[in-house]
Amino acid sequence: MAGGFGKRRFGIGIVGAGMAAKPHALALKALSETVAVRGVYRRDAAARHAFAAEYGFPEAESLEALLADPETDAILVLTPPNARADIAAAAARAGKHILMEKPVERSAKAAADIVDLCAAAGVTLGIIFQHRFRDGAIRLKAMLDAGDLGPIHAVTLSVPWWRPQEGYYDKPGRGTLAQDGGGVLITQAVHSLDLMLSLCGPVAEVQAMAGTTGLHAMETEDFVAGGMRFANGAWGSLTASTALYPGDAETLVLACEEATATLSGGTLTLAWHDGRRERIGEAGEGLGGGGADPMAFPYHWHERQIADFVSAVTEGRAPRSTGRTAMGVHRLIEALLASAREGRKVQVRRMLSEIDGPLPAGTILRFPGGHPYEPIVDFMVVEIPGGEIGLAVASGFHAGRIPQILPAEASGVGGQAPDAQWLAQNWQHWVWPACAARDVEVLESRAL
Template sequence: MKKEFGFAIVGTGLISTTHYEQISAIKGAKVAAVYSRSEEKAKLLAEKAGSDWYTDYQEMLKSKEIDIVSIITPSGTHADMAIEAARAGKHVIVEKPMDISLEKAQQMIDVCCENHVKLSVISQHRFDPPAVKVKADIDSGRFGKMILGQASVNWYRPQSYYDTSKWRGTKEMDGGGVLINQAIHTIDLFQYFMGEVESVYAHTAILAHERIEVEDVAVATMKFKNGGLGTIVGTTAAYPGLSARLEIIGTNGTAVIENDQLIKLYLRNANDEREAINIAGFESHNREESNHASVNPAALDGASHRLQFTDLINAIKEDREPVVNGEEGLKPLKIIIAIYQSARTGRPIQIDDI
């Protein structure tokens, strides 16, 4: 087994710095290549990483220095680029959403399997200590039956966010708006905690931005297969940028995660009394509101990305599935696609029917 795994960073958008910094911080990993259609951007990041750079994707995939391809290009290109990488024998880690098409996302999974390479979909918040704690308590039965959940992502993106990138806000490349781009991580944790979704009923609208084709306001109700109910609310018009908040309620416990911090956790013990939970160790470092992802997409704490990169490396070494493999990455995408179908048709959508 190799002592050092070479990553290729494919795309030089806002999140590329996080990928570069977190891969570089892992012992036994390095950034071996950078790809961008822009020679200037490829060179700039490659100089920081001390790596090769490419503007020809197929040529880059020939490099024997690359073991893992990290795809952070516009969402509508994810599957096509992942499939090419898999056919070249490279393992793949792809930013959310894994693609904007369920058919292409499934093809990505199938091709990676056929070529015996690992596929991981970025859902870094599953690795956050608060999420790990809550999930463990749910799985152990301490929450009892999961009965209600509320997810809200009330963030702010100015008009310039969409105007400065031609692909943002388009159905062809973005696939959708606040749900598939900003809220997808919260939706992923929502279903991760509450269980499989049975159906959704939703409304979406474009109410606060110009020259975009996708929603900047969305509301949805959900029914889970275990009988629980839930709501999702999302917007990119909540000036100046509020919080991402997830509330989950079981018959024996309640938890609230807000801006990646576990701010409330109550569990009832066997004597029907509330158990005092020390949550101090699960809080993230406080940041100024102006430097938070709710208003600034570049303001991202990359520690959980690093954990997911490390998990993929270990999955390769141990020949196992990554924690967030293709099938897991497909789950929040299915929910969001179902929400879009419901909003378009004006009727409830069964998840198993899409």
């Protein structure tokens, strides 16, 4: 297992060095006082040599050599999504922590497999979502957490980007299910969707349309529009496209009780209901990768995220963006595309093992049953007189029985609601031992 760094620098090995590698390389150079690049591995030897020479990094002749280095504490995976599962499995077996470009994999199921194998191996899995590390996003997150803006009532997200056919989608594998897993949602808008979820909480239900415009010849979608209903009751809308020449900055608008917050690129604008106006964040960032050049943005957001990941591993805490938190955006994209494909509203799946934080009273946990007469069993989180918390059977033959009281350590800090990760790790002893934790679905609250 990697760890015990002592006074040496944290060692990172780079796997893959394609289009997305430049901001990572610049970020690692900026962090050179605390982080050492132990080697760069790419199957194309000429491309590997050129990349390593450009940034002054050592080369690794193989993935195995990189993982065998005792001073490689983590690997930074920059390959296309279809190449990541085997790399992650090898790194986890070697006890190396993993920082991986988005998305985790091409599908929610494949992503969950990687998240599970890293958890089983006890290695940290971080996912690159650098939009969380912009100044405006950091400030907005802090204000929402502090309650300064009040509840969120409505959300709009627009990702009006442009990618040309020639030089982008004409490249082998681009915009295909086999390599990328999808089009604009999982490759481009995934950053903004992840940021939206980190600020607004999970989406409960979606209804969407998706397709490919006449501007591109590609297998997957380049235009998506839809409506969203958030678990907290807020309503939302989404438009995402790579067909909107010349491309513009993505914009997220949150209509809150006290103010409307607008994140456009890296700039936060606050329109307070009392008439005040505030502007926070970086100016002159251009399109942030929204135009024809996907890499037209500064590397400082990557620098902040890599620094957070290194600190998290060193301190034994979770980084701000993990494989588990990334599952939320995978589930949302899965629901949006299913809705577009089937022409109906779709519930966004939320799995117990993928949730951080407390589960309020009324939350339903759906367990695949182990009995032919009860293939599905629902449990509800309930408050018990006297301040205790418990789980009550909410469906099937035993519905309404006396709740099973959970131990005191099940409760999140300062609350009477059970902590989701405690339940994910301990529910077998208290509830229903006939299924895997990743198969337990968290449904919206309802009356018992």
